[in-house]
Amino acid sequence: MERIHSSPLNVGWAISLEINENITSMRSIKTTTTFNALICVTIIMSIFSVGGYQLFKNELEAQFNRELENEFKSVGSVARIWPDGDFYIDLDFDMASQYEVSGTSLFQVWDVTGREIIDQAPAIEATGEYLAHPTGEPLDERLLYDFSQPTGKQLRGLINTISAQVVQEDSQSRDQDKEIQLLVAKDLTPLNNAKKRMLQYSLLFFFSILVVVSLALVYTIRKALKPLDDLVEDISTIESSGQKLQQRLRPEELSSVSQVIDALIARLDVIVKRERRYNSNIAHELRTPISELRIATDIALKSSVIPNSDIIQNPGRLLIATKQANSISISMSNLVNTMLSLVRLESGELQVKYSNCCLNTILDTMLLPFEQKLAARGLNLKRDCPIQQFVMTDKTLLETILKNLIDNAVEYSSAGTLIELIIETTNFGIQISISNFVDGFNVRDLDELFAPFWKSDKSRFNKEHYGLGLAITNEAVSALRGGIKTNYSNGKLQFVVELPQHHSHIELKQYVVA
Amino acid sequence: MRILVIEDSHILRASLVTGLTDQGYIVDATGDGKHGLWLAESFQDGTAYDLIILDIMLPGMDGYSILRALRDSGNHTLILMLSAKYEVDDRVKGLRFGADDYLAKPFDFDELIARIEALIRRKGGMSTNTIKVEELTLLFNSKEVYKQGIKLNLPPREYALLEYLMVNANRVVSRSEIEQKIYDSNISPMSNVIDSAISSLRKHIDINGKDSFITTKRGLGYQFRNQ
Numbered sequence: 001m002e003r004i005h006s007s008p009l010n011v012g013w014a015i016s017l018e019i020n021e022n023i024t025s026m027r028s029i030k031t032t033t034t035f036n037a038l039i040c041v042t043i044i045m046s047i048f049s050v051g052g053y054q055l056f057k058n059e060l061e062a063q064f065n066r067e068l069e070n071e072f073k074s075v076g077s078v079a080r081i082w083p084d085g086d087f088y089i090d091l092d093f094d095m096a097s098q099y100e101v102s103g104t105s106l107f108q109v110w111d112v113t114g115r116e117i118i119d120q121a122p123a124i125e126a127t128g129e130y131l132a133h134p135t136g137e138p139l140d141e142r143l144l145y146d147f148s149q150p151t152g153k154q155l156r157g158l159i160n161t162i163s164a165q166v167v168q169e170d171s172q173s174r175d176q177d178k179e180i181q182l183l184v185a186k187d188l189t190p191l192n193n194a195k196k197r198m199l200q201y202s203l204l205f206f207f208s209i210l211v212v213v214s215l216a217l218v219y220t221i222r223k224a225l226k227p228l229d230d231l232v233e234d235i236s237t238i239e240s241s242g243q244k245l246q247q248r249l250r251p252e253e254l255s256s257v258s259q260v261i262d263a264l265i266a267r268l269d270v271i272v273k274r275e276r277r278y279n280s281n282i283a284h285e286l287r288t289p290i291s292e293l294r295i296a297t298d299i300a301l302k303s304s305v306i307p308n309s310d311i312i313q314n315p316g317r318l319l320i321a322t323k324q325a326n327s328i329s330i331s332m333s334n335l336v337n338t339m340l341s342l343v344r345l346e347s348g349e350l351q352v353k354y355s356n357c358c359l360n361t362i363l364d365t366m367l368l369p370f371e372q373k374l375a376a377r378g379l380n381l382k383r384d385c386p387i388q389q390f391v392m393t394d395k396t397l398l399e400t401i402l403k404n405l406i407d408n409a410v411e412y413s414s415a416g417t418l419i420e421l422i423i424e425t426t427n428f429g430i431q432i433s434i435s436n437f438v439d440g441f442n443v444r445d446l447d448e449l450f451a452p453f454w455k456s457d458k459s460r461f462n463k464e465h466y467g468l469g470l471a472i473t474n475e476a477v478s479a480l481r482g483g484i485k486t487n488y489s490n491g492k493l494q495f496v497v498e499l500p501q502h503h504s505h506i507e508l509k510q511y512v513v514a
Numbered sequence: 515m516r517i518l519v520i521e522d523s524h525i526l527r528a529s530l531v532t533g534l535t536d537q538g539y540i541v542d543a544t545g546d547g548k549h550g551l552w553l554a555e556s557f558q559d560g561t562a563y564d565l566i567i568l569d570i571m572l573p574g575m576d577g578y579s580i581l582r583a584l585r586d587s588g589n590h591t592l593i594l595m596l597s598a599k600y601e602v603d604d605r606v607k608g609l610r611f612g613a614d615d616y617l618a619k620p621f622d623f624d625e626l627i628a629r630i631e632a633l634i635r636r637k638g639g640m641s642t643n644t645i646k647v648e649e650l651t652l653l654f655n656s657k658e659v660y661k662q663g664i665k666l667n668l669p670p671r672e673y674a675l676l677e678y679l680m681v682n683a684n685r686v687v688s689r690s691e692i693e694q695k696i697y698d699s700n701i702s703p704m705s706n707v708i709d710s711a712i713s714s715l716r717k718h719i720d721i722n723g724k725d726s727f728i729t730t731k732r733g734l735g736y737q738f739r740n741q
Contacts, residue, residue: 280601283600284598284599284600287598287600287618287619287620288523288526288598288619290619290620291523291526291598291619291620291621292523292525292526292529293620294620294621294622294623295526295529295530295533295620295621295623296525296526296528296529298529298533298622298623299529299530299532299533299536299623300529302533302536302623303532303533303536317532321529324525324528324529327525328525
């Protein structure tokens with residue numbers, strides 16, 4: 001079975017969610033969306049309302065003007081000059097009623113020069129309020145004018161020169177038609193009232209629709225954002241890394257978000273559990289020596305010192321306890337130093353210092369302290385390393401890797417077996433392989449080998465090993481951007497370390513001894 | 515009282531042996547799990563040890579396995595688990611496997627002694643630190659004996675013998691049992707150490723004109739008179 005071990009996440013990573021008070025948060029999506037939508041709706045509604053009002057107003061005016069033109073034509077068609085030279089507008093009864101005092105229209109006729117009034121509507125005759133000949137610029141090319149009577153009545157008139165028919169017995173006299181200037185005016189009050197009503201209706205329409213659309217928008221946005229609120233609520237109810245988001249139907253967009261959050265929580269859970277296990281292991285590792293220290297000194301004091309005095313009655317015991325305390329303190333100091341090494345590597349703050357290192361020289365130095373233990377356990381170490389192989393690497397980290405792997409092999413190899421240590425150069429960089437026979441190794445333990453404080457022997461029998469060596473090795477390999485593979489088959493446990501050949505950092509040089 | 519300490523930490527084991535011996539207990543100790551189980555099982559009647567102090571993480575065989583093996587074989591020796599494992603689950607596991615008590619490291623030696631005394635008392639059917647028979651009073655915690663209100667100056671072995679007899683007052687205690695519990699196993703079978711100790715103890719505790727507190731059951735052993 002083979003395992004590839006990626007660099008583990010740092011162990012000391014406290015997961016802390018810090019709220020930076022200096023960062024001002026954006027306005028809520030709900031507020032922003034509602035605000036922007038309302039502005040858009042207001043603009044659109046304003047355009048529609050103003051446009052609609054203008055359209056209807058223009059249509060009313062156009063209709064008014066057409067009626068005025070028709071009326072002008074009607075009046076013009078009945079302009080007569082009698083044989084006696086008398087001129088008048090020959091209104092029939094139906095037409096005449098609208099030009100009475102109670103009517104809404106007026107007309108007045110000038111001679112062609114516009115100086116002499118030659119006829120007028122009955123209403124003008126009745127009131128004597130003659131209309132002044134329009135001056136100034138007309139409203140359009142049809143010679144429409146707006147003006148007002150002295151009474152304040154607003155009028156719109158159409159003035160034009162027309163030919164009045166001379167009434168003759170024979171048709172030959174038709175050529176003697178006389179030109180006159182005819183003004184037909186209509187009261188503007190109905191038009192102005194209609195326009196005013198149109199403006200009121202437009203405003204009413206604008207505000208009514210604005211209110212209705214706004215309410216609909218707010219409702220829709222709230223409803224659309226409800227799943228987001230639910231998600232926020234679900235997230236806020238999560239109190240421990242072991243929990244998951246509440247399972248419920250979510251919109252497509254939020255479904256992926258909730259999956260990402262669940263994945264994040266799961267990752268956090270792994271980190272939290274690892275950290276908890278790490279802390280628990282530290283506490284556990286410290287409990288035994290503290291316990292030893294406490295009991296050793298406690299019992300020595302109880303049995304060596306006369307109660308309630310400083311008189312020593314058994315110095316021998318006190319001496320033993322002092323020696324034990326000293327031994328424990330050295331052991332605890334080693335543990336703390338080893339833990340600090342691991343923390344330093346895990347923190348990623350370690351500066352990798354590359355230098356040209358001779359593998360054989362490093363190996364010789366590394367193996368020297370193990371000779372006695374190898375002999376004591378009847379182990380045979382076979383090394384295979386290119387002669388005078390130089391590598392550009394961090395010497396301290398490489399020594400750490402080699403020392404821990406060799407130490408592990410020497411410590412846990414079955415007595416009287418062979419340890420093989422092979423170092424070779426590859427296209428990747430350098431490869432270090434160390435294999436040894438281990439009795440009773442559980443293949444499932446391959447996954448745990450590099451976990452801090454993992455030990456094959458769970459007892460505290462071996463005080464020189466804290467289960468940190470392989471964790472440190474893994475971190476050192478990661479610092480050099482390499483990888484470790486482990487393999488266990490036929491009773492043989494193998495570690496293969498690959499350190500990369502990075503041209504900017506590492507140069508492999510082969511020196512041949514002359 | 516005979517106690518077996520199964521603890522892999524050499525310093526802790528040695529300290530416990532020293533401290534418990536000072537308290538008048540006969541202590542055997544080992545740092546290996548399998549050896550510990552062998553020692554505990556050596557006496558099939560379960561009378562070899564009054565109490566076993568058992569660590570969990572041991573080389574050879576872990577404490578839980580030892581505990582289960584003992585309980586499965588019908589061994590009901592008092593077992594006090596001693597471990598650096600402090601989680602509730604660990605304590606619950608130990609107690610459910612049949613441990614009588616659980617003490618997490620680091621611990622206070624006085625607390626350990628108090629728990630040992632409490633366990634032994636409970637086994638003897640007593641709920642207080644005091645055993646009183648007529649005008650003789652034994653205080654467990656201070657290891658003091660009073661006769662008619664006057665404190666007796668008993669040597670440690672004789673105190674241990676008296677305590678053992680008083681705790682087991684409901685039955686006859688054999689000579690060999692006293693040898694095992696109160697004295698090192700090295701004493702000669704033919705020696706009269708036990709008789710001498712009983713005789714000496716009687717001189718200390720008996721009241722003139724009244725029956726002896728310790729009754730000799732010929733061919734069987736001794737029994738403390740509980741009334």
